[in-house]
Amino acid sequence: MDHSKTAAGVLKGVGGEDNVQSLVHCATRLRFVLKDESKADSAAIKATPGVITTAQAGGQYQVVIGNDVPEVFAEIGKISKFGGSAPTAATTDAPRGNLFNRFIAMIAAIFTPLLWALAGTGLLKAFLAAAVTFGWIDATTSTYLVLNALSDAFINFLPIALAITAARYFKASEFTSLAIAGALVYPTITASVGLPDLTFFGIPFTMVTYVSSVIPIIIIVWLQSHAEKVLYRVLPGAIRRFVTPMIVVLIAVPLVFVVIGPISAVLSGWIGNGIGWVFTNAPWAGGALMGGLWQVFVIFGLHWGLVPLFSLEYQTTGQILLIAPVFAAVLAQAAAVAGVWVRTRNKNLKSLAAPATLSGFLAGITEPAIYGINLPLKRPFAFGIVGGVLGGALMALGGIFSTSFVVPSGLALPALFGNGSMIMLVIGMATAIIVPFLLTVIVGFKDPVDEAVIPAEGTDVAVLSPIDGTVVALSETPDAAFADGSLGQGVAIKPRSGAVYAPFDAVVVAAFPTGHAIGLRHADGAELLIHIGIDTVKLGGQHFSLKVTSGQQVAAGDLLLEFDGDAIEAAGYDLTTPVIITNPDLYPEVGDAASGPIAHGEPLFFARAVESAFAAK
Structure with missing residues (x-):
């Protein structure tokens, strides 16, 4: 079925968009409420490829499509103000199953709507970095200033985007969630990070950065959804609409600043210090841990606890040993999603894997790969960790370090050139890329492909x-x-x-x-x-x-x-x-x-x- 042609034929047959009052769909049919049913041409609609039949009942003009009704509904949304992407059980109902699978489902539901924007801006960032590297754009110009803002803004203000998708997932008020997220990245709040003697009504707290953060906003929106249910139940109808968001914001934002943020920062610090100790006393083990766990920390936002260690090492020694294995971790996940790109037969997954691969390799932006592909598929994410462990250990054994603070990516590899054993750098990078790629392609994963099963005669x-x-x-x-x-x-x-x-x-x-x-x-x-x-x-x-x-x-x-x-x-x-x-x-x-x-x-x-x-x- 050509869904777009079916959608156009049906919409024309019911009298056009102007004759449609509303449209929904169920398991098998489009359900129109028409302004004038006499304008509907049932014969023409039935003759449209993909349409099974029509029916009129309950004040609805029903066009029976069958299994492909969601796709036709979506195509109608592209050519009219009706239709679109209907919600699914995965995004409207709490997932069931074991805790890990529920967590994976939640991450996928919250991050999937953001993936194309993450992939697109990640590619823009990669191209901009290449332009600066090859001298095509001067990083001191206003042109660079604008392009850098375009490529960095979305991931910089990621909590705001996550506020929307998390609110939809947890069924909270989207605009109240936006108010909370906006407070987390408000300029004066961001500027107060690291300032001493901060208090909230006498309660001391430490301001941590929420730029590009993930976990705090998801946790607080989840709590918001429960708080709103209680408040809507107990508050009088005359005031609940405006008092509920006031109370939620008043409680939620300080709760993040005073409790959730600092706890996250402390946990990040503990993990960062522990890895730093291991790296100092056993470089190969430190490299393996950094290469293997970096992307796990990214998922939970705990990688921020390691960033101060990078700065401290650079300030005291002029070099950063800790950052080299992170290159292996990033490129290993990019290689794993490249393996998905090669192996999958799912057209949607392949189309998403392509930009995610380029974004990961070139710009080091692995969020599209992790949240949209590797983590939901599970095996590719694990294979990426294996590549990061092996590549990180080899690079650490070679004494590879960076002489500048860079974002690990393919285009930033020159920061490692000439610093330590170049042979071990090549071997480490090759291992980090080849191992997860081959594991993904050869061992494979559960490919979400809707293939037509051809049964045997007489089945x-x-x-x-x-x-x-x-x-x-x-x-x-x-x-x-x-x-x-x-x-x-x-x-x-x-x-x-x-x-x-x-x-x-x-x-x-x-x-x-x-x-x-x-x-x-x-x-x-x-x-x-x-x-x-x-x-x-x-x-x-x-x-x-x-x-x-x-x-x-x-x-x-x-x-x-x-x-x-x-x-x-x-x-x-x-x-x-x-x-x-x-x-x-x-x-x-x-x-x-x-x-x-x-x-x-x-x-x-x-x-x-x-x-x-x-x-x-």
């Missing part, structure tokens, strides 16, 4: 009942698109309980935040949609409780979601639940369908692959 996928209830024919569903099989073959169930369980071992491919529908993919490629009720997307998630997230692996019998059937029916919605195979191109036959009363876990029907369905693939 049967047994679908168990996901719900306790009564099985009825799909044709009895009070919705034309489901009833006539346009969306896929299967059955319908009238629930008698409010729990939905996995009907087979599967991957969750669509977990809608509204909780009204869920899509699953079997290992043999069969895709199943469980749609709780008819038009229940209008409830906006009310009476539904989603228990899984998109991308999660589930086993047959695992709880997927819960719903309050009585409340849904009381709201005027039919609870008839279609359970259908949504890729009939691979599984066109559904047989042995059950009927009458059924309990979850009992056989519901078989989906069968036949040769004619996939011979041409």
Whole structure:
């Protein structure tokens, strides 16, 4: 499907943007509220490639698309003020699973929206550094001043950007979060870093830098989200809108300055001093620790604790031994993301890995690589640490040092030339780059690719009942698109309980935040949609409780979601639940369908692959 052409055809068919009052989408269809439904050309819309059918119900003009509805919805957002990028479960619901996986999911959700800007400004910084290195731009000119501001501003004020994404993730007020972040990087606050005898109402504290920081703003926005819930509940309606942000800012900002920031700084100092001691007494171990742990410290913002050590060493000796292994750490992560670029078959991941690789190698800006690719994929990040450990140890053994304070990157490598053993520098850099690159390419990682699985002839996928209830024919569903099989073959169930369980071992491919529908993919490629009720997307998630997230692996019998059937029916919605195979191109036959009363876990029907369905693939 050409999503852009489908979007343009649908928008034209409904009478154009001027005839649209609102637009949302559910699991399978675009749901328009039109100003004048008589202007909609149903025949033209149905003839648009990618459109299955249309329906008119509940005051909505519905265009049935199927699995590709989010992409078409996004394309409509590009050509009109409607549509766009719909929120996903990963960014609107708290992730589930073990603590580490939840942390990874949180980092990815908060940082992913920032990656393109980080990559773009990182590349600009790399090009600017190259221009200065080769004498194309004079660093004392106003041209350089402007270009340097363009390349540095975003990462310099990163807490402000993170305030927005963290607020969206934790469901806090975005503008209150911006007020908090703005205070952290306010010019007079930044200028007070290191000043003695600072107090807040008599409470002494030490001001630390929050420029480019990550952890303090995420922690405080998380606390803000909880505080706002309490304040909105207890404050009178007449004043809660303006008193809530006043109270939150008044408490949150001093809390960061007095507690969170200093604790982070103290922790950074302890770690920095410990590594410095090891580096002095065992250079190879110091190099391995710096090379291996630097990017881990970057994630937590703890690397700032090492920066004063760089300055102190330079001030006392005129050289910086500690910084050399950091080159290995930075270039190792860049090499790992380069390996992802080479190996992945996911077009989106490849398009992100390309600028992240260049940004890491040239400018030493590894945030796009770490937060967007290596850390979520896990293995590439670990391979980058291995390369940093080996490369850092070799460079430290060679006595490599810098005679200037630089940001470690490919373009800054001349700062290390002529300082220590050049043979060990070459060997160390080569090791830091080659090892993680080869490990990523050869050993690999779990590539997030939605590949079409071609089942063997006659493959049967047994679908168990996901719900306790009564099985009825799909044709009895009070919705034309489901009833006539346009969306896929299967059955319908009238629930008698409010729990939905996995009907087979599967991957969750669509977990809608509204909780009204869920899509699953079997290992043999069969895709199943469980749609709780008819038009229940209008409830906006009310009476539904989603228990899984998109991308999660589930086993047959695992709880997927819960719903309050009585409340849904009381709201005027039919609870008839279609359970259908949504890729009939691979599984066109559904047989042995059950009927009458059924309990979850009992056989519901078989989906069968036949040769004619996939011979041409």
